[in-house]
Amino acid sequence: MFELLHKKINETIDITDQDFEHVKTLFIPKKLRKKRFLLQEGDPCVYTCFVERGLLRSFRIDEKGNEHILQFGMQGWWIADLYSFLTGVGSQYNIEALEESELLLITKPSWDTLLNEVPALERYFRILIQNNLIATQNRLMRNMTISAEERYTKLISEFPDISQRVPQHMIASYIGVTRETLSRLRSQISHQ
The missing domain is CATH 2.60.120.10 (Jelly Rolls)
Structure with missing residues (x-):
């Protein structure tokens, strides 16, 4: 161990x-x-x-x-x-x-x-x-100093598997946004 x-x-x-x-x-x-x-x-x-x-x-x-x-x-x-x-x-x-x-x-x-x-x-x-x-x-x-979208993309780039291991409301809490804001960010990012 x-x-x-x-x-x-x-x-x-x-x-x-x-x-x-x-x-x-x-x-x-x-x-x-x-x-x-x-x-x-x-x-x-x-x-x-x-x-x-x-x-x-x-x-x-x-x-x-x-x-x-x-x-x-x-x-x-x-x-x-x-x-x-x-x-x-x-x-x-x-x-x-x-x-x-x-x-x-x-x-x-x-x-x-x-x-x-x-x-x-x-x-x-x-x-x-x-x-x-x-x-x-x-x-x-x-x-x-950076936007919520940038905070989210930075987190995902540093820890690619975090969204499979951690519920979205916890990711939202960690980056300092509401669950709804994170949902909008993820939607915007997937459409880019």
């Missing part, structure tokens, strides 16, 4: 087999069925999660009942409420499995142990957090 994690770490840093064997001892393998929650808003995020297989989403529901998707967690990605994970405060987000998923979970104490005992992983997580910050800033700027 740890093959993809090993591959992803090695794509970013070099890690010895001995160090990776130690890494494996600090993770908790978990299977999460579709529509089950890994985290619910208000609860502290006690795990950061590597997705070995499947698909999750991080989202929030506002006071009007509207859903806002912050992130999809695809195979080979990490997902958590990092602020809650690092501080122990209640989460602002829900994390739900959209598909049957196999996850590798690590607690904050185990994560701290990992960073202390395998220093190369401190570099690995720094690079991941940097890349996440850059991606988040780019997404925020796109949402403020």
Whole structure:
């Protein structure tokens, strides 16, 4: 179950087999069925999660009942409420499995142990957090400066199978439009 994690770490840093064997001892393998929650808003995020297989989403529901998707967690990605994970405060987000998923979970104490005992992983997580910050800033700027159609086509070009794996109302939420607007966009694009 740890093959993809090993591959992803090695794509970013070099890690010895001995160090990776130690890494494996600090993770908790978990299977999460579709529509089950890994985290619910208000609860502290006690795990950061590597997705070995499947698909999750991080989202929030506002006071009007509207859903806002912050992130999809695809195979080979990490997902958590990092602020809650690092501080122990209640989460602002829900994390739900959209598909049957196999996850590798690590607690904050185990994560701290990992960073202390395998220093190369401190570099690995720094690079991941940097890349996440850059991606988040780019997404925020796109949402403020490009049209909904451009946001949709960018998402589809980056993740071609997302429309087969994720319901359209969730794609609409992710790109910041209504379901009806997304339907019109898809119709316009198919006629071009």
